[in-house]
Amino acid sequence: MSDKGASPNNPLPLKGVLVLEFCQYLSGPSAGLRLADLGARVIKIENPGKGDLCRILPIKNRWVGENSLLFHTINRNKESYTVNLKSPEELAEILELIRQADVVMHNFRPGVMEKLGLGYEKLKGLNPGLVYAEISGYGSRGPWVKKPGQDLLLQAMTGLMYASGDRHDPPVPFGLAIGDILCGAQIVQGILAALVSRNRSGKGAKIELSLFESLLDFQFELLTTYFAGGQRPLRSKVQNAHPLLGAPYGIYATRDGHMAIAMVPLKTLEEALGCKALGRFTQEMVFTHRDKIKKVLADHLASDNTAFWLAGMREKGLWAMDVKNWKALKQEAGYKHMKLEQKVRLPDGQPVLTNRCPIRIDGKRLVSDRPAPALGTDSEKIRKEFNLFKATT
Amino acid sequence: MSLLKDILVIDFSQFLSGPSASLRLADLGARVIKVEKPETGDICRQLYVSEVKVAGESTIFHTINRNKESFTADLKNEANKIQVRQLIAKADVVMHNFRPGVMDRLGFSYEAVKAIRPEIIYAEISGYGEDGPWKDLPGQDLLLQALTGLPYLNGESDKAPTPMGISVVDILAGTHLTQGILAALYRRDQNGEGGLVQVSMLESAMDFQFEVFTTFLNDGEELPQRSRTNHAHAYVAAPYGVYATADGYLALAMGNIQVLKELLVCPELGEFTDPGEWFDRRDEIKTILARHLEPKSTAYWLGILEPADIWCARVLDFDSMRAEEGYRVLEMEMMVKTTKGHELKTTRCPIRVNGQLLTSPQGAPFLGEHNDAIAQEFGLK
Numbered sequence: 179m180s181d182k183g184a185s186p187n188n189p190l191p192l193k194g195v196l197v198l199e200f201c202q203y204l205s206g207p208s209a210g211l212r213l214a215d216l217g218a219r220v221i222k223i224e225n226p227g228k229g230d231l232c233r234i235l236p237i238k239n240r241w242v243g244e245n246s247l248l249f250h251t252i253n254r255n256k257e258s259y260t261v262n263l264k265s266p267e268e269l270a271e272i273l274e275l276i277r278q279a280d281v282v283m284h285n286f287r288p289g290v291m292e293k294l295g296l297g298y299e300k301l302k303g304l305n306p307g308l309v310y311a312e313i314s315g316y317g318s319r320g321p322w323v324k325k326p327g328q329d330l331l332l333q334a335m336t337g338l339m340y341a342s343g344d345r346h347d348p349p350v351p352f353g354l355a356i357g358d359i360l361c362g363a364q365i366v367q368g369i370l371a372a373l374v375s376r377n378r379s380g381k382g383a384k385i386e387l388s389l390f391e392s393l394l395d396f397q398f399e400l401l402t403t404y405f406a407g408g409q410r411p412l413r414s415k416v417q418n419a420h421p422l423l424g425a426p427y428g429i430y431a432t433r434d435g436h437m438a439i440a441m442v443p444l445k446t447l448e449e450a451l452g453c454k455a456l457g458r459f460t461q462e463m464v465f466t467h468r469d470k471i472k473k474v475l476a477d478h479l480a481s482d483n484t485a486f487w488l489a490g491m492r493e494k495g496l497w498a499m500d501v502k503n504w505k506a507l508k509q510e511a512g513y514k515h516m517k518l519e520q521k522v523r524l525p526d527g528q529p530v531l532t533n534r535c536p537i538r539i540d541g542k543r544l545v546s547d548r549p550a551p552a553l554g555t556d557s558e559k560i561r562k563e564f565n566l567f568k569a570t571t
Numbered sequence: 572m573s574l575l576k577d578i579l580v581i582d583f584s585q586f587l588s589g590p591s592a593s594l595r596l597a598d599l600g601a602r603v604i605k606v607e608k609p610e611t612g613d614i615c616r617q618l619y620v621s622e623v624k625v626a627g628e629s630t631i632f633h634t635i636n637r638n639k640e641s642f643t644a645d646l647k648n649e650a651n652k653i654q655v656r657q658l659i660a661k662a663d664v665v666m667h668n669f670r671p672g673v674m675d676r677l678g679f680s681y682e683a684v685k686a687i688r689p690e691i692i693y694a695e696i697s698g699y700g701e702d703g704p705w706k707d708l709p710g711q712d713l714l715l716q717a718l719t720g721l722p723y724l725n726g727e728s729d730k731a732p733t734p735m736g737i738s739v740v741d742i743l744a745g746t747h748l749t750q751g752i753l754a755a756l757y758r759r760d761q762n763g764e765g766g767l768v769q770v771s772m773l774e775s776a777m778d779f780q781f782e783v784f785t786t787f788l789n790d791g792e793e794l795p796q797r798s799r800t801n802h803a804h805a806y807v808a809a810p811y812g813v814y815a816t817a818d819g820y821l822a823l824a825m826g827n828i829q830v831l832k833e834l835l836v837c838p839e840l841g842e843f844t845d846p847g848e849w850f851d852r853r854d855e856i857k858t859i860l861a862r863h864l865e866p867k868s869t870a871y872w873l874g875i876l877e878p879a880d881i882w883c884a885r886v887l888d889f890d891s892m893r894a895e896e897g898y899r900v901l902e903m904e905m906m907v908k909t910t911k912g913h914e915l916k917t918t919r920c921p922i923r924v925n926g927q928l929l930t931s932p933q934g935a936p937f938l939g940e941h942n943d944a945i946a947q948e949f950g951l952k
Contacts, residue, residue, distance in 0.1 A: 188764050191754035204782075216754045235825075237806035238786055239850055251785040320900030326824075330803055330811065331884035334822035337892050339813065341736030342725055349813050349820050349886045351803045352735050353724030359779060363746045368922040370753035371599045375574040377760035383574065384925050391921035394903050396737060398918045399587075399620070401889070402634040405904070405916040406623040410889050419713050419734040422620035422631070427713065429722060429734055436732050438717035440709075465621070499714035501732050503723055503794050504787055515703035518777050519788065531788040533781040536774035537751040540767050 188540055190217025195373065198223055198276060199256070200284035200291070202230045204329075204355055205313050205389065207252045208362035209283065213369070214255040215535035215544045218281075221560065222253065222551065223272065226260040229553040242530060245550065251532055253550035254522050260554035263294045271566040272296075277304050278564055281369055283311040287327070288318040298384045308382040309372040311365050317388045327389050329355040336393040341400065345415040361392035415469040417476060424464030425471035429501060432484040440497035444471070450490045453478040520545045525552075572924040573600030578756065581606060581658055582639070583667035583674070585613045587712075587738055588696045588772065590635045591745035593666065596752070597638040598920035598929045601664075604945065605636065605936065606655060609643045612938040625913050626937070633935040634917050637907045641936035642945050646677045654951040655679070659687050661949060663759075664752055668696040671706045681767050692755045694768040696744050701769065710772050712738040719776040720795075724783070724805055728797040744775040782806075801857040808849035809856035813886060816869040824882035828856060834879055835872070837863045902928060909934035 195218040199210040207222075207230065214220040224230055232252065233245045240247040259275075261268045276282055282301060284291055291297055291312075298310045312318075315327020325331070333339055333351050343350030368385035376382055394401065400411050403422055411421035417428030419438070426439045426447060439447075444464065448456040455474045459467055479487060484500045491498040507513050520534040535544040561567060578601040582593040590605075590613070597603040607613055615632045625633045642658070644651040659665060665684050667674055674680055674695070681693045695701075698710020708714070713734060716722060721739075722732030751768035759765055777784060783795060783806050795805035801812035803822075810823040810831060828849050832840035839859045843849060849856065864872060869885050876883045892898050905919045913934065920929040945951065 188758070188762070188766060191751075191758040191766065193758075194761070195757075212750060216750070237782065238790065239847060240786055240790060247786060247789060248782055251782055316897055317901050320897050322897035325884075326880075326882045328824045328882045330813075330822050330824045331882060334813070334820075334884040334886040335892065335895075335897075337887055337889045338737075339820075339822075339886055340888050343730075343733060343736070347726075348815060350726060350733065350736075351813060351822075352739075353726075353797070353802070353804050354721075354779060354783065355804075356735075356739065360743075360746070363743070363750065364921060366750050367595060367599070367746070367753060368924070370750065370757060371574040372924070374578075374753060374756045374760065375576075377757065383572070386923040386926070387921055388901075390897075391901060391903060394901075394918055395921040396739075396742060399631050399634055400737070402915065402917040403621050403623065403630055404889050406630050407621055411621075413736065418736060420736050420738065424620075429713075429717065429732055431731055436717075436722075438713045438734070440711045440713045495709075497709050497711050497714060499708075499717040501717040501722055502720060504720045504784065505792060505794060507718065507720055508792075510704075512699060512703055512705035513773075515705075516700050516771070516773060518774060530785070532785040533777055536747050536770060536778035537754075538767075538769040538774075539751060539755065541769070 190544070191539060192217035195219065195281065196279045197221070197281040197283065198279050200282065200286065201313075202285065203232050203235070204252060204358040205362045206283055206285035206365070207232065208359060209365045209369070210256060211252055211254070212363070212366050212535065213281070215546065216537070220256040221556065222256050222258045224258055224260050224553060226262055226554060229258070229260065233553065242524065247530070250522070250530055250550045254532065255546045255548045256551055257556035257560065258551035258554055259557050259560050263296070269295060271561070273304060274566050274568070275560070275564050276301055276308070279305070279308065280373065281309045281311065283313070283365065283369065285313040288314050288323050302382065306382060307376055307380060309369055309376065309385065310382065311369050311385040312387070313361055313365055314386070314388045316390045318386065329357045329389070332357040332389040332393055336390060336397065338393055338397060340410070340413065341397070341421055342418070343413060344418045345413045347413070356396065357389040357393045360396055361387055361389045364392055364395070414472060417472045425468045426475050428472055430476050430479045432479050432487060433482055435484045436501035437479070437484045437487060438499045438501060442496050446494070446496065447475075450494050450496055451478060451487060517543060521547055522549050523547045524549050572927050572929070574924060575600035578602065578664065579662045580604070580664040580666065581662045583665070583669065584696070585668065586615050586618070587635060587741040588744045589666055589668035589748070590615070591742055592748045592752070593639065594635055594637070595745070595749050595920065596664070598931065599922070603639040604658065604941070605639050605641045607641055607643050607938055609645050609939070612641070612643070616938065625915055626909065626911060630915065633915050636935040637917065638931045638933045639936060640941040640945065641938055642941055643939035646679070652678060654946070656687050657949055657951050658945070659684055659691070662688060662691065663756065664692045664694060666694040666748070666752070670710070671697055671701040685765065690759055690763060690765040692752055692759065692765055692768060694748050694752050696748055697769070697771045699773045700771045705773075712741045712772070715740040715772045715776050719773065719780070721776065721780065723795055724797070726797060727802045728799050739779065740772045740776045743779055744770050744772045747775050747778070798857060799854040801861055809853035810860055812857055814861050814864045816864055816872060817867055819869045820886035821864060821869050821872055822884045822886055826881050830879070831860070831881070834875055834881065835863060839863070905930045905932075907932055907934040909937065910940065911937070
């Protein structure tokens with residue numbers, strides 16, 4: 179992978195940016211992780227008892243020492259500073275740290291930071307250049323403010339469960355925390371735009387986002403079509419892959435596996451697959467006869483192997499792909515070429531394999547082998563470095 | 572509140588991944604000029620997804636490209652290329668999502684653009700990277716989902732691999748590109764140097780799965796197992812899932828099975844006292860819960876679970892969601908209008924700045940709508 183003329187000595191883009199992460203679980207911490215990989219210094223501010231509750235939230239019962247593997251995945255490349263925010267002395271220390279920071283982000287429920295004396299208005303007085311970022315479940319007003327901002331619940335409430343699966347299936351959730359991940363990614367956009375703005379104006383900003391708004395934005399194509407037509411976009415009865423797209427768009431079973439077919443004109447498809455039965459449909463019918471066309475195609479594709487069909491389609495440059503599981507994917511030269519994995523080294527020397535940052539800057543992959551911090555492991559160092567003792571004396 | 576005031580973005584991209592990135596930049600205050608091919612323009616203009624159209628063009632195009640300008644240029648015509656170079660000379664960001672090699676052949680590679688404008692941020696989205704064995708494969712959302720294992724995370728275990736019904740890879744790749752562009756703009760303001768930002772749909776699709784893929788990489792490469800019943804997440808214990816009730820559906824997130832046993836008066840759950848079993852025996856637990864929840868209404872169960880702070884919600888569709896006060900207070904809907912007066916209701920940018928919504932009434936541009944104005948303003952010959 180060439181660097182195509184990028185300056186070799188240009189630092190990581192966010193070098194020198196100090197981020198204080200008052201966040202738990204996934205939405206905020208995934209944002210902190212992205213900022214860290216882009217070069218920022220990210221300090222998790224945690225309470226001294228348990229810290230980020232993700233430390234004790236495993237998926238599939240996987241642990242690395244005292245913390246879940248999940249916590250290690252989301253919080254690598256960060257530091258941890260513990261503070262009891264209800265103690266006035268310790269709060270004074272954290273205020274001094276905030277005075278020297280560029281970004282404060284949190285994902286507490288609305289009102290919690292204000293109650294702790296860490297609301298934006300107060301912090302702005304202390305540090306006018308501060309970028310203050312806040313993630314909530316449902317925004318800061320209205321009847322749902324106190325509801326838990328948990329991913330599956332937000333998927334349920336935003337209509338998203340009627341996008342996947344077939345027409346007569348029950349609501350089908352995304353099998354990943356799409357709300358958390360998207361909201362975290364968008365708060366990074368807001369934070370960075372505010373930092374760009376601060377470069378010119380010297381002034382910080384408050385950035386707010388909710389999982390609800392992120393998941394509505396995620397469905398902007400569906401919602402706009404719904405507003406315009408007055409009808410809820412419906413999943414196809416068979417092989418649904420996107421409620422707005424006509425046949426053949428979907429995943430089909432073959433004799434030995436599954437394959438995906440994206441937008442392909444019917445006539446072209448008929449020829450590439452030798453599927454004469456498609457001949458009774460015209461291109462104008464891809465919406466009106468979506469289910470029938472898909473059914474004809476499904477019957478046809480079940481009669482031979484994926485490799486056979488793919489060969490016919492690839493030859494003509496048509497949009498098709500076999501459906502792979504991760505094991506099959508990992509064997510592919512195209513996967514290996516992208517070097518998508520990186521090693522994180524735990525303090526005891528044990529390696530953990532994980533994904534790297536998806537963004538490349540100046541032709542370089544952004545990798546870091548620094549592990550997630552033990553709870554409070556950087557507290558003393560940070561106290562000295564930022565001279566926080568003076569705050570309490 | 573215009574955070575990206577005075578930032579000029581020259582956008583060569585088409586369809587969804589790139590244009591969704593420039594839409595976000597536009598809503599944050601940047602000026603975005605789409606450079607489009609004469610006659611046809613962004614192919615998305617003709618990508619119809621319903622009977623509803625805006626002035627003969629796809630509503631999807633108008634959704635993704637509002638708040639932008641359109642300038643047509645034939646990038647194989649030398650006179651047009653000179654004009655585009657003049658635009659680039661004033662730009663902060665150049666972005667594209669052509670297949671690898673296309674911009675090089677057209678004379679707009681990073682080196683070429685950097686020679687015109689040394690401090691440029693040059694951003695590109697590919698399907699599978701700029702080189703390597705897959706570089707020429709089509710970078711289309713469903714194909715990337717199929718390739719990266721995403722369909723094996725959705726639907727029950729007896730179902731075929733089930734794709735996610737939104738173009739999630741396009742949208743995430745666009746989101747990641749915006750992050751990279753903004754980070755590079757921040758650095759440019761600090762040290763005066765531009766930069767190259769690259770994202771591929773393959774990298775974005777894998778990043779999306781980073782929690783579960785990391786588990787796979789470290790547990791001896793066991794493939795994900797979807798639940799047999801009431802599936803919602805292959806790696807999360809019962810009760811996590813969606814359950815039918817007498818009049819709809821109820822979503823239940825993480826919860827203590829013994830607490831649920833008491834609250835729901837479901838003695839059959841009594842044997843599942845070991846939290847480790849809530850993952851290993853999740854299908855048994857979910858089967859019991861599904862049978863227990865089915866006879867009564869969603870409101871009945873919410874009335875018991877919500878006061879006890881159990882993570883639960885009613886499953887809504889767009890019709891029922893829009894009727895909710897909690898939806899209305901977000902003011903997520905806004906009207907945009909083309910210069911010819913066509914109106915379209917769409918959703919606003921989800922980000923709030925200093926308590927204010929980022930809205931813009933400016934609809935999508937017609938093909939080449941701003942040719943004359945841009946030529947005049949930038950003194951193009």
